[in-house]
Amino acid sequence: MIIERQEIEKLATLARIAIDDSTINEVTERLGSVLELVDQLQAADTSGVDPMSHPLQATQRLREDEVSELNQREALQTTAPDTEDGLFLVPKVIE
Protein backbone atom coordinates (compact mmCIF):
# COMPACT_ATOMS: atom_id res chain seq x y z
CA MET A 1 0.00 0.00 0.00
CA ILE A 2 1.57 3.25 -1.19
CA ILE A 3 -0.52 5.44 1.10
CA GLU A 4 -1.90 4.60 4.55
CA ARG A 5 -5.42 5.10 5.78
CA GLN A 6 -4.23 7.58 8.41
CA GLU A 7 -2.70 9.75 5.71
CA ILE A 8 -6.00 9.81 3.84
CA GLU A 9 -7.73 10.95 7.01
CA LYS A 10 -5.23 13.78 7.36
CA LEU A 11 -5.68 14.79 3.73
CA ALA A 12 -9.44 14.77 4.12
CA THR A 13 -9.09 17.19 7.02
CA LEU A 14 -6.75 19.46 5.05
CA ALA A 15 -9.07 19.41 2.01
CA ARG A 16 -12.19 19.88 4.17
CA ILE A 17 -13.90 16.82 2.74
CA ALA A 18 -15.70 14.42 5.06
CA ILE A 19 -14.91 10.81 4.12
CA ASP A 20 -17.28 8.14 5.28
CA ASP A 21 -15.80 5.21 7.22
CA SER A 22 -17.47 2.77 4.86
CA THR A 23 -15.62 4.10 1.80
CA ILE A 24 -12.22 5.01 3.21
CA ASN A 25 -10.54 1.74 2.21
CA GLU A 26 -11.74 2.12 -1.35
CA VAL A 27 -10.63 5.76 -1.44
CA THR A 28 -7.22 4.73 -0.10
CA GLU A 29 -6.80 2.02 -2.71
CA ARG A 30 -7.78 4.19 -5.69
CA LEU A 31 -5.70 7.12 -4.53
CA GLY A 32 -2.77 4.71 -4.14
CA SER A 33 -3.15 3.66 -7.74
CA VAL A 34 -2.97 7.30 -8.92
CA LEU A 35 0.06 7.98 -6.72
CA GLU A 36 1.79 4.97 -8.24
CA LEU A 37 1.23 6.57 -11.64
CA VAL A 38 2.62 9.95 -10.60
CA ASP A 39 5.59 8.32 -8.90
CA GLN A 40 6.90 7.52 -12.40
CA LEU A 41 8.06 11.15 -12.36
CA GLN A 42 10.78 10.31 -9.87
CA ALA A 43 12.67 8.38 -12.57
CA ALA A 44 13.01 11.47 -14.78
CA ASP A 45 16.40 13.16 -14.81
CA THR A 46 15.62 16.81 -14.14
CA SER A 47 18.97 17.94 -12.74
CA GLY A 48 19.61 21.52 -13.79
CA VAL A 49 16.12 21.94 -15.27
CA ASP A 50 14.19 25.03 -14.22
CA PRO A 51 10.56 24.44 -13.29
CA MET A 52 8.22 25.86 -15.92
CA SER A 53 5.84 28.50 -14.62
CA HIS A 54 4.41 29.77 -17.91
CA PRO A 55 4.74 28.30 -21.41
CA LEU A 56 5.58 31.66 -22.98
CA GLN A 57 7.44 33.14 -20.00
CA ALA A 58 4.68 35.71 -19.64
CA THR A 59 4.52 37.76 -16.49
CA GLN A 60 1.59 39.39 -14.77
CA ARG A 61 0.46 42.66 -16.28
CA LEU A 62 0.35 45.69 -14.04
CA ARG A 63 -2.31 48.37 -14.13
CA GLU A 64 -3.00 51.70 -12.51
CA ASP A 65 -4.53 51.40 -9.05
CA GLU A 66 -7.89 52.78 -10.07
CA VAL A 67 -11.46 51.78 -9.32
CA SER A 68 -12.61 49.74 -12.32
CA GLU A 69 -15.63 47.87 -11.01
CA LEU A 70 -18.90 49.08 -9.58
CA ASN A 71 -20.12 47.73 -6.25
CA GLN A 72 -22.34 44.76 -7.14
CA ARG A 73 -22.70 43.27 -3.68
CA GLU A 74 -26.42 42.70 -3.96
CA ALA A 75 -26.23 41.00 -7.36
CA LEU A 76 -23.31 38.85 -6.27
CA GLN A 77 -24.98 37.82 -3.03
CA THR A 78 -28.10 36.58 -4.77
CA THR A 79 -26.24 33.28 -5.27
CA ALA A 80 -25.31 32.81 -1.59
CA PRO A 81 -27.04 30.16 0.55
CA ASP A 82 -27.68 32.56 3.44
CA THR A 83 -27.12 36.31 3.86
CA GLU A 84 -28.29 39.12 6.10
CA ASP A 85 -27.66 42.87 5.78
CA GLY A 86 -25.09 42.25 3.08
CA LEU A 87 -23.18 39.67 5.13
CA PHE A 88 -22.71 35.96 4.51
CA LEU A 89 -24.16 33.87 7.32
CA VAL A 90 -22.44 30.77 8.72
CA PRO A 91 -23.05 28.70 11.88
CA LYS A 92 -22.04 30.44 15.10
CA VAL A 93 -18.22 30.51 15.42
CA ILE A 94 -17.85 32.19 18.82
CA GLU A 95 -20.06 31.27 21.77
Added chain:
Amino acid sequence: MHNLTIAELIRGLQSKEFSSVELTQHFLARIADLDPNYNAVITVTADQALKAAAAADQRLAAGNAPALCGVPILHKDIFCTNGVRTSCGSKMLDNFVPPYNATVVENFEQAGAVVLGKTNMDEFAMGSSNETSFYGPVKNPWATDCVPGGSSGGSAAAVAARLAPGATATDTGGSIRQPAALCGITGLKPTYGRVSRWGMIAFASSLDQGGPMARSAEDCAIMLNCMASFDDKDSTCLERDVPDYSATLGSSIKGLRIGVPGEYFSEGLNPGTEQAVRAALAELEAQGAELVDISLPNTGLSVPAYYVIAPAEASANLSRFDGVKYGYRCADPTDLQDLYTRTRAEGFGEEVQRRILIGTYCLSAGYYDAYYGKAQQVRQLIQQDFANAFEKVDVIMGPTCPSPAFKFGSKGDDPVAMYLEDIYTIATNLAGLPGMSLPCGMVDDKPVGLQIIGNYFDEARMLNVAHQYQQATDWHRAAPEGIA
Protein backbone atom coordinates in the same frame (compact mmCIF):
# COMPACT_ATOMS: atom_id res chain seq x y z
CA MET B 1 -31.23 23.19 -42.22
CA HIS B 2 -29.38 21.17 -39.56
CA ASN B 3 -27.03 19.71 -42.16
CA LEU B 4 -25.82 23.13 -43.26
CA THR B 5 -22.47 24.34 -41.97
CA ILE B 6 -22.10 27.58 -40.02
CA ALA B 7 -20.64 29.17 -43.16
CA GLU B 8 -23.72 28.08 -45.13
CA LEU B 9 -26.09 29.21 -42.37
CA ILE B 10 -24.54 32.68 -42.39
CA ARG B 11 -25.03 32.90 -46.16
CA GLY B 12 -28.61 31.60 -45.89
CA LEU B 13 -29.48 34.12 -43.18
CA GLN B 14 -27.93 37.02 -45.04
CA SER B 15 -29.64 36.15 -48.30
CA LYS B 16 -32.96 35.67 -46.42
CA GLU B 17 -33.38 32.03 -47.47
CA PHE B 18 -34.55 31.42 -43.93
CA SER B 19 -34.87 33.56 -40.81
CA SER B 20 -33.04 33.16 -37.53
CA VAL B 21 -36.38 32.50 -35.81
CA GLU B 22 -37.07 29.60 -38.22
CA LEU B 23 -33.56 28.28 -37.71
CA THR B 24 -33.77 28.59 -33.94
CA GLN B 25 -37.18 26.88 -33.83
CA HIS B 26 -35.77 24.08 -35.98
CA PHE B 27 -32.83 23.41 -33.65
CA LEU B 28 -34.95 23.77 -30.49
CA ALA B 29 -37.35 21.18 -31.93
CA ARG B 30 -34.41 18.85 -32.67
CA ILE B 31 -33.16 19.21 -29.10
CA ALA B 32 -36.64 18.44 -27.75
CA ASP B 33 -37.09 15.42 -30.07
CA LEU B 34 -33.64 13.88 -30.10
CA ASP B 35 -31.76 14.89 -26.98
CA PRO B 36 -33.63 12.48 -24.70
CA ASN B 37 -31.53 9.85 -26.56
CA TYR B 38 -28.20 11.57 -25.80
CA ASN B 39 -28.54 13.76 -22.69
CA ALA B 40 -26.18 16.27 -24.30
CA VAL B 41 -28.04 19.43 -23.27
CA ILE B 42 -28.58 20.21 -19.57
CA THR B 43 -30.44 23.51 -19.91
CA VAL B 44 -32.50 24.73 -22.86
CA THR B 45 -33.02 28.49 -23.04
CA ALA B 46 -35.86 28.46 -25.57
CA ASP B 47 -37.53 31.77 -24.68
CA GLN B 48 -34.30 33.74 -24.62
CA ALA B 49 -33.16 32.07 -27.83
CA LEU B 50 -36.33 32.97 -29.72
CA LYS B 51 -36.13 36.56 -28.47
CA ALA B 52 -32.49 36.81 -29.54
CA ALA B 53 -33.38 35.26 -32.90
CA ALA B 54 -36.13 37.84 -33.48
CA ALA B 55 -33.68 40.63 -32.66
CA ALA B 56 -31.14 39.04 -35.02
CA ASP B 57 -33.70 38.96 -37.83
CA GLN B 58 -34.27 42.69 -37.38
CA ARG B 59 -30.56 43.41 -37.64
CA LEU B 60 -30.30 41.15 -40.68
CA ALA B 61 -33.18 43.04 -42.28
CA ALA B 62 -31.57 46.37 -41.46
CA GLY B 63 -28.34 45.21 -43.08
CA ASN B 64 -26.05 45.86 -40.11
CA ALA B 65 -25.65 42.29 -38.91
CA PRO B 66 -22.43 41.22 -37.16
CA ALA B 67 -20.49 38.06 -38.13
CA LEU B 68 -22.58 35.34 -36.45
CA CYS B 69 -25.89 37.19 -36.46
CA GLY B 70 -28.77 34.74 -35.99
CA VAL B 71 -26.62 31.57 -35.88
CA PRO B 72 -27.69 29.21 -33.07
CA ILE B 73 -24.98 27.74 -30.83
CA LEU B 74 -24.66 25.92 -27.50
CA HIS B 75 -22.35 26.79 -24.61
CA LYS B 76 -20.60 24.23 -22.45
CA ASP B 77 -22.04 24.56 -18.95
CA ILE B 78 -18.64 25.71 -17.65
CA PHE B 79 -19.06 29.22 -19.14
CA CYS B 80 -20.97 31.60 -16.87
CA THR B 81 -24.17 32.88 -18.46
CA ASN B 82 -25.95 35.86 -16.92
CA GLY B 83 -29.28 34.74 -15.47
CA VAL B 84 -28.91 31.15 -16.72
CA ARG B 85 -27.91 28.31 -14.39
CA THR B 86 -24.24 27.33 -14.82
CA SER B 87 -23.67 23.98 -13.12
CA CYS B 88 -20.26 22.80 -14.36
CA GLY B 89 -21.86 19.35 -14.28
CA SER B 90 -21.84 19.36 -10.49
CA LYS B 91 -24.38 19.10 -7.70
CA MET B 92 -22.25 21.81 -6.06
CA LEU B 93 -23.45 24.36 -8.64
CA ASP B 94 -26.84 22.85 -9.45
CA ASN B 95 -28.48 26.02 -8.11
CA PHE B 96 -25.87 28.53 -9.32
CA VAL B 97 -27.20 31.34 -11.52
CA PRO B 98 -24.31 33.69 -12.37
CA PRO B 99 -24.94 37.44 -12.31
CA TYR B 100 -22.54 37.95 -15.26
CA ASN B 101 -21.42 36.55 -18.61
CA ALA B 102 -18.06 34.93 -19.30
CA THR B 103 -16.02 36.89 -21.85
CA VAL B 104 -16.48 34.07 -24.38
CA VAL B 105 -20.26 34.26 -23.90
CA GLU B 106 -20.10 38.03 -24.24
CA ASN B 107 -18.08 37.73 -27.48
CA PHE B 108 -20.72 35.47 -29.03
CA GLU B 109 -23.46 37.83 -27.90
CA GLN B 110 -21.64 40.75 -29.53
CA ALA B 111 -21.33 38.69 -32.71
CA GLY B 112 -25.11 38.17 -32.73
CA ALA B 113 -25.14 34.39 -32.06
CA VAL B 114 -28.29 32.83 -30.58
CA VAL B 115 -27.71 30.64 -27.51
CA LEU B 116 -29.93 27.55 -27.49
CA GLY B 117 -28.78 26.32 -24.08
CA LYS B 118 -25.97 24.74 -22.07
CA THR B 119 -24.29 21.39 -22.63
CA ASN B 120 -23.58 18.49 -20.30
CA MET B 121 -20.00 17.78 -19.21
CA ASP B 122 -17.88 15.80 -16.79
CA GLU B 123 -18.12 17.32 -13.31
CA PHE B 124 -15.82 20.37 -13.18
CA ALA B 125 -14.38 19.11 -16.50
CA MET B 126 -12.71 16.17 -14.74
CA GLY B 127 -13.18 13.11 -16.87
CA SER B 128 -12.71 11.59 -20.31
CA SER B 129 -16.07 9.86 -20.70
CA ASN B 130 -18.77 12.22 -19.37
CA GLU B 131 -19.58 9.57 -16.79
CA THR B 132 -18.79 11.91 -13.88
CA SER B 133 -21.57 14.43 -14.63
CA PHE B 134 -24.12 15.01 -11.88
CA TYR B 135 -26.73 15.03 -14.66
CA GLY B 136 -25.88 11.56 -15.93
CA PRO B 137 -23.65 10.48 -18.80
CA VAL B 138 -23.95 11.77 -22.36
CA LYS B 139 -24.43 9.05 -24.96
CA ASN B 140 -22.38 8.94 -28.13
CA PRO B 141 -24.67 9.55 -31.15
CA TRP B 142 -22.62 7.01 -33.17
CA ALA B 143 -23.24 4.24 -30.64
CA THR B 144 -25.44 5.01 -27.67
CA ASP B 145 -23.87 2.25 -25.57
CA CYS B 146 -20.56 4.11 -25.83
CA VAL B 147 -19.17 7.24 -24.20
CA PRO B 148 -18.89 10.52 -26.14
CA GLY B 149 -15.54 11.29 -24.50
CA GLY B 150 -15.00 14.10 -22.07
CA SER B 151 -15.06 16.44 -20.55
CA SER B 152 -16.80 18.38 -23.37
CA GLY B 153 -18.90 15.31 -24.24
CA GLY B 154 -22.19 17.21 -24.28
CA SER B 155 -20.91 19.81 -26.75
CA ALA B 156 -19.38 17.09 -28.97
CA ALA B 157 -22.47 14.87 -28.97
CA ALA B 158 -24.75 17.86 -29.63
CA VAL B 159 -22.73 18.91 -32.66
CA ALA B 160 -22.50 15.31 -33.95
CA ALA B 161 -26.27 14.87 -33.58
CA ARG B 162 -26.87 18.20 -35.36
CA LEU B 163 -28.60 19.70 -32.31
CA ALA B 164 -26.54 22.82 -33.00
CA PRO B 165 -24.08 23.71 -35.76
CA GLY B 166 -21.39 24.63 -33.22
CA ALA B 167 -20.69 24.65 -29.50
CA THR B 168 -18.13 26.08 -27.13
CA ALA B 169 -15.90 23.74 -25.14
CA THR B 170 -12.81 23.73 -22.92
CA ASP B 171 -9.65 21.64 -22.89
CA THR B 172 -7.39 21.05 -19.87
CA GLY B 173 -5.85 17.71 -20.90
CA GLY B 174 -7.75 16.80 -24.06
CA SER B 175 -11.33 17.77 -23.20
CA ILE B 176 -12.01 19.33 -26.61
CA ARG B 177 -9.95 17.02 -28.83
CA GLN B 178 -10.79 13.60 -27.36
CA PRO B 179 -14.61 14.04 -27.42
CA ALA B 180 -14.32 15.63 -30.89
CA ALA B 181 -12.47 12.48 -32.00
CA LEU B 182 -14.93 10.09 -30.39
CA CYS B 183 -17.97 11.93 -31.81
CA GLY B 184 -16.55 12.47 -35.31
CA ILE B 185 -16.46 16.27 -35.28
CA THR B 186 -13.80 18.99 -35.49
CA GLY B 187 -12.54 20.76 -32.36
CA LEU B 188 -9.68 23.12 -31.58
CA LYS B 189 -7.84 23.92 -28.36
CA PRO B 190 -6.08 27.24 -28.93
CA THR B 191 -2.71 28.37 -27.57
CA TYR B 192 -2.82 28.99 -23.82
CA GLY B 193 -3.78 32.67 -23.44
CA ARG B 194 -5.50 33.01 -26.84
CA VAL B 195 -9.06 32.81 -25.47
CA SER B 196 -10.13 34.56 -22.27
CA ARG B 197 -10.71 32.33 -19.26
CA TRP B 198 -12.74 35.00 -17.45
CA GLY B 199 -16.06 33.55 -16.36
CA MET B 200 -14.95 30.05 -17.37
CA ILE B 201 -15.10 28.01 -14.17
CA ALA B 202 -11.51 27.11 -13.31
CA PHE B 203 -10.20 23.54 -13.11
CA ALA B 204 -6.42 23.83 -13.61
CA SER B 205 -5.62 27.45 -14.37
CA SER B 206 -2.25 26.93 -16.07
CA LEU B 207 -3.76 24.39 -18.50
CA ASP B 208 -7.41 25.38 -19.11
CA GLN B 209 -8.27 26.87 -22.49
CA GLY B 210 -11.59 27.43 -24.24
CA GLY B 211 -12.13 26.63 -27.91
CA PRO B 212 -14.68 25.83 -30.60
CA MET B 213 -16.35 22.60 -31.68
CA ALA B 214 -18.11 22.32 -35.04
CA ARG B 215 -18.39 19.95 -37.96
CA SER B 216 -15.58 21.41 -40.05
CA ALA B 217 -12.35 23.36 -39.80
CA GLU B 218 -13.99 26.18 -41.76
CA ASP B 219 -16.67 26.49 -39.05
CA CYS B 220 -14.12 26.28 -36.23
CA ALA B 221 -12.27 29.18 -37.89
CA ILE B 222 -15.46 31.26 -37.94
CA MET B 223 -16.08 30.49 -34.26
CA LEU B 224 -12.47 31.15 -33.24
CA ASN B 225 -12.62 34.55 -34.94
CA CYS B 226 -15.27 35.36 -32.36
CA MET B 227 -13.84 33.53 -29.32
CA ALA B 228 -10.23 34.73 -29.49
CA SER B 229 -9.69 38.13 -27.95
CA PHE B 230 -7.41 39.92 -25.56
CA ASP B 231 -9.17 40.40 -22.24
CA ASP B 232 -8.02 42.66 -19.45
CA LYS B 233 -10.05 40.62 -16.99
CA ASP B 234 -7.92 37.48 -17.56
CA SER B 235 -4.40 38.17 -16.35
CA THR B 236 -3.03 35.20 -18.32
CA CYS B 237 -4.61 36.27 -21.60
CA LEU B 238 -1.90 37.21 -24.07
CA GLU B 239 -1.97 40.49 -25.93
CA ARG B 240 -1.67 39.44 -29.56
CA ASP B 241 -3.58 40.47 -32.67
CA VAL B 242 -6.29 38.04 -33.69
CA PRO B 243 -5.80 37.12 -37.36
CA ASP B 244 -8.76 36.35 -39.60
CA TYR B 245 -8.69 32.58 -39.30
CA SER B 246 -10.99 32.19 -42.31
CA ALA B 247 -8.71 34.17 -44.63
CA THR B 248 -5.95 31.54 -44.95
CA LEU B 249 -8.07 28.38 -45.11
CA GLY B 250 -7.59 28.11 -48.87
CA SER B 251 -3.77 28.37 -48.87
CA SER B 252 -1.84 25.53 -50.48
CA ILE B 253 -0.09 23.09 -48.16
CA LYS B 254 2.59 22.26 -50.70
CA GLY B 255 5.91 21.98 -48.89
CA LEU B 256 4.30 21.81 -45.44
CA ARG B 257 6.50 19.76 -43.12
CA ILE B 258 4.45 17.39 -40.95
CA GLY B 259 6.22 15.88 -37.95
CA VAL B 260 5.15 12.33 -37.14
CA PRO B 261 6.19 11.39 -33.59
CA GLY B 262 7.11 7.72 -33.18
CA GLU B 263 5.89 7.86 -29.56
CA TYR B 264 2.32 8.49 -30.78
CA PHE B 265 2.28 5.27 -32.81
CA SER B 266 3.53 2.87 -30.19
CA GLU B 267 2.08 0.13 -28.01
CA GLY B 268 -1.55 0.58 -26.99
CA LEU B 269 -2.67 2.21 -30.24
CA ASN B 270 -5.66 0.51 -31.86
CA PRO B 271 -4.51 -0.91 -35.26
CA GLY B 272 -7.62 0.44 -37.01
CA THR B 273 -7.00 3.90 -35.58
CA GLU B 274 -3.38 3.75 -36.73
CA GLN B 275 -4.42 2.73 -40.22
CA ALA B 276 -6.91 5.62 -40.49
CA VAL B 277 -4.37 8.16 -39.26
CA ARG B 278 -1.64 6.86 -41.60
CA ALA B 279 -4.11 7.09 -44.50
CA ALA B 280 -4.83 10.72 -43.60
CA LEU B 281 -1.10 11.47 -43.52
CA ALA B 282 -0.75 9.85 -46.94
CA GLU B 283 -3.56 12.05 -48.27
CA LEU B 284 -1.75 15.18 -47.06
CA GLU B 285 1.48 13.88 -48.56
CA ALA B 286 -0.36 13.51 -51.86
CA GLN B 287 -1.31 17.19 -51.56
CA GLY B 288 2.36 18.11 -51.39
CA ALA B 289 3.13 17.96 -47.68
CA GLU B 290 6.30 16.26 -46.49
CA LEU B 291 6.26 13.71 -43.66
CA VAL B 292 9.17 13.92 -41.23
CA ASP B 293 9.83 11.35 -38.51
CA ILE B 294 10.34 13.10 -35.20
CA SER B 295 10.68 12.10 -31.56
CA LEU B 296 8.99 13.50 -28.45
CA PRO B 297 10.99 11.40 -25.98
CA ASN B 298 9.29 12.64 -22.81
CA THR B 299 5.74 11.80 -23.95
CA GLY B 300 5.51 9.01 -21.38
CA LEU B 301 6.03 11.48 -18.54
CA SER B 302 3.18 13.74 -19.59
CA VAL B 303 0.39 11.76 -17.91
CA PRO B 304 2.18 11.51 -14.53
CA ALA B 305 3.15 15.22 -14.66
CA TYR B 306 -0.41 16.18 -15.53
CA TYR B 307 -1.84 14.16 -12.62
CA VAL B 308 0.27 16.21 -10.24
CA ILE B 309 -0.20 19.66 -11.77
CA ALA B 310 -3.89 19.49 -12.67
CA PRO B 311 -5.08 18.09 -9.30
CA ALA B 312 -2.79 20.49 -7.40
CA GLU B 313 -4.27 23.50 -9.19
CA ALA B 314 -7.78 22.03 -8.90
CA SER B 315 -7.43 21.55 -5.14
CA ALA B 316 -6.63 25.26 -4.84
CA ASN B 317 -9.31 26.43 -7.31
CA LEU B 318 -12.06 24.29 -5.83
CA SER B 319 -11.41 25.47 -2.29
CA ARG B 320 -13.77 28.33 -3.11
CA PHE B 321 -16.71 25.93 -2.94
CA ASP B 322 -17.33 26.04 0.77
CA GLY B 323 -21.10 26.38 1.12
CA VAL B 324 -20.83 30.04 2.09
CA LYS B 325 -20.64 32.30 -0.97
CA TYR B 326 -22.52 30.32 -3.61
CA GLY B 327 -23.65 26.86 -4.59
CA TYR B 328 -24.69 23.91 -2.50
CA ARG B 329 -24.82 23.98 1.31
CA CYS B 330 -25.41 20.86 3.43
CA ALA B 331 -28.49 20.73 5.65
CA ASP B 332 -28.31 21.68 9.34
CA PRO B 333 -24.57 22.20 9.82
CA THR B 334 -23.58 21.90 13.48
CA ASP B 335 -20.55 24.19 13.20
CA LEU B 336 -18.34 25.81 10.57
CA GLN B 337 -16.10 22.75 10.15
CA ASP B 338 -19.14 20.53 9.68
CA LEU B 339 -20.53 23.03 7.15
CA TYR B 340 -17.33 22.89 5.06
CA THR B 341 -16.64 19.15 5.21
CA ARG B 342 -20.19 17.93 4.66
CA THR B 343 -20.98 20.52 1.96
CA ARG B 344 -17.90 19.38 0.02
CA ALA B 345 -18.49 15.66 0.63
CA GLU B 346 -22.12 15.91 -0.51
CA GLY B 347 -21.62 18.51 -3.24
CA PHE B 348 -18.63 17.00 -5.09
CA GLY B 349 -18.71 13.65 -6.87
CA GLU B 350 -16.17 10.87 -6.41
CA GLU B 351 -13.69 11.85 -9.17
CA VAL B 352 -13.61 15.49 -8.10
CA GLN B 353 -13.01 14.52 -4.48
CA ARG B 354 -10.23 12.17 -5.57
CA ARG B 355 -8.46 14.90 -7.53
CA ILE B 356 -8.78 17.38 -4.68
CA LEU B 357 -7.22 14.81 -2.34
CA ILE B 358 -4.38 14.04 -4.78
CA GLY B 359 -3.73 17.75 -5.24
CA THR B 360 -3.77 18.33 -1.51
CA TYR B 361 -1.28 15.48 -1.08
CA CYS B 362 1.10 16.83 -3.74
CA LEU B 363 1.03 20.31 -2.25
CA SER B 364 1.23 19.30 1.41
CA ALA B 365 4.24 20.01 3.62
CA GLY B 366 7.23 17.85 2.74
CA TYR B 367 5.87 16.71 -0.63
CA TYR B 368 5.78 19.94 -2.66
CA ASP B 369 9.28 19.64 -4.17
CA ALA B 370 9.01 15.91 -4.83
CA TYR B 371 5.72 16.26 -6.67
CA TYR B 372 4.73 19.74 -7.84
CA GLY B 373 8.29 21.05 -8.26
CA LYS B 374 9.34 17.88 -10.07
CA ALA B 375 6.27 17.96 -12.32
CA GLN B 376 6.99 21.58 -13.31
CA GLN B 377 10.55 20.55 -14.23
CA VAL B 378 9.22 17.66 -16.32
CA ARG B 379 6.87 20.12 -17.96
CA GLN B 380 9.93 22.06 -19.09
CA LEU B 381 11.39 18.86 -20.62
CA ILE B 382 8.14 18.22 -22.47
CA GLN B 383 8.07 21.77 -23.81
CA GLN B 384 11.69 21.38 -24.95
CA ASP B 385 10.73 18.24 -26.89
CA PHE B 386 8.20 20.26 -28.84
CA ALA B 387 10.58 23.20 -29.32
CA ASN B 388 13.17 20.83 -30.81
CA ALA B 389 10.56 19.30 -33.10
CA PHE B 390 9.27 22.66 -34.33
CA GLU B 391 12.77 23.55 -35.50
CA LYS B 392 12.32 20.86 -38.16
CA VAL B 393 8.57 20.81 -38.86
CA ASP B 394 5.57 23.15 -39.22
CA VAL B 395 2.93 20.97 -37.56
CA ILE B 396 2.89 17.66 -35.71
CA MET B 397 0.30 14.98 -36.43
CA GLY B 398 -0.85 11.72 -34.96
CA PRO B 399 -3.90 10.07 -33.45
CA THR B 400 -6.01 12.12 -31.00
CA CYS B 401 -6.59 9.14 -28.74
CA PRO B 402 -5.56 5.46 -28.68
CA SER B 403 -8.89 3.94 -29.77
CA PRO B 404 -12.45 4.83 -30.78
CA ALA B 405 -15.32 5.35 -28.31
CA PHE B 406 -15.46 2.74 -25.55
CA LYS B 407 -18.47 1.28 -23.73
CA PHE B 408 -19.87 2.83 -20.55
CA GLY B 409 -18.21 1.42 -17.45
CA SER B 410 -15.53 -0.37 -19.47
CA LYS B 411 -12.60 1.47 -17.88
CA GLY B 412 -13.52 -0.25 -14.61
CA ASP B 413 -12.74 0.95 -11.11
CA ASP B 414 -9.13 1.94 -11.64
CA PRO B 415 -8.97 5.71 -12.33
CA VAL B 416 -5.60 5.29 -14.08
CA ALA B 417 -7.15 3.33 -16.98
CA MET B 418 -9.28 6.38 -17.77
CA TYR B 419 -6.35 8.79 -17.34
CA LEU B 420 -4.40 6.99 -20.07
CA GLU B 421 -7.15 7.90 -22.56
CA ASP B 422 -5.50 11.34 -22.80
CA ILE B 423 -1.95 10.10 -23.44
CA TYR B 424 -1.64 11.89 -26.82
CA THR B 425 -3.40 15.11 -25.85
CA ILE B 426 -2.04 16.03 -22.42
CA ALA B 427 1.45 17.09 -23.50
CA THR B 428 0.16 20.01 -25.58
CA ASN B 429 -1.67 21.43 -22.55
CA LEU B 430 1.47 21.10 -20.44
CA ALA B 431 3.42 22.98 -23.13
CA GLY B 432 0.59 25.51 -23.75
CA LEU B 433 0.51 24.62 -27.46
CA PRO B 434 -2.59 24.61 -29.68
CA GLY B 435 -4.05 21.28 -30.78
CA MET B 436 -7.01 20.15 -32.81
CA SER B 437 -8.85 16.99 -33.78
CA LEU B 438 -10.73 16.21 -36.97
CA PRO B 439 -12.39 13.04 -38.20
CA CYS B 440 -10.23 10.87 -40.51
CA GLY B 441 -11.89 7.47 -40.69
CA MET B 442 -14.03 4.83 -39.02
CA VAL B 443 -13.23 1.76 -36.92
CA ASP B 444 -16.07 -0.61 -36.00
CA ASP B 445 -18.52 2.04 -37.27
CA LYS B 446 -17.10 4.60 -34.85
CA PRO B 447 -15.13 7.75 -35.78
CA VAL B 448 -11.36 8.14 -35.54
CA GLY B 449 -9.71 11.48 -34.78
CA LEU B 450 -6.60 12.92 -36.43
CA GLN B 451 -4.71 15.29 -34.16
CA ILE B 452 -2.84 18.36 -35.39
CA ILE B 453 -0.48 20.09 -32.95
CA GLY B 454 0.74 23.53 -33.95
CA ASN B 455 3.37 25.95 -32.74
CA TYR B 456 2.35 28.83 -30.45
CA PHE B 457 -0.33 31.08 -32.02
CA ASP B 458 -0.26 29.02 -35.22
CA GLU B 459 -3.99 28.20 -35.18
CA ALA B 460 -4.45 29.70 -38.66
CA ARG B 461 -2.02 27.19 -40.16
CA MET B 462 -3.63 24.25 -38.33
CA LEU B 463 -7.06 25.29 -39.59
CA ASN B 464 -5.63 25.70 -43.10
CA VAL B 465 -4.21 22.15 -43.06
CA ALA B 466 -7.42 20.73 -41.62
CA HIS B 467 -9.51 22.57 -44.19
CA GLN B 468 -7.35 21.34 -47.08
CA TYR B 469 -7.76 17.80 -45.79
CA GLN B 470 -11.53 18.28 -45.52
CA GLN B 471 -11.69 19.66 -49.08
CA ALA B 472 -10.31 16.34 -50.33
CA THR B 473 -12.15 13.95 -47.98
CA ASP B 474 -15.67 13.33 -46.68
CA TRP B 475 -15.16 12.03 -43.15
CA HIS B 476 -16.35 15.29 -41.57
CA ARG B 477 -19.61 15.04 -43.52
CA ALA B 478 -20.52 11.58 -42.20
CA ALA B 479 -23.49 11.53 -39.83
CA PRO B 480 -24.52 8.97 -37.23
CA GLU B 481 -27.39 6.70 -38.22
CA GLY B 482 -30.80 8.34 -37.98
CA ILE B 483 -29.31 11.84 -37.76
CA ALA B 484 -29.05 13.18 -41.30
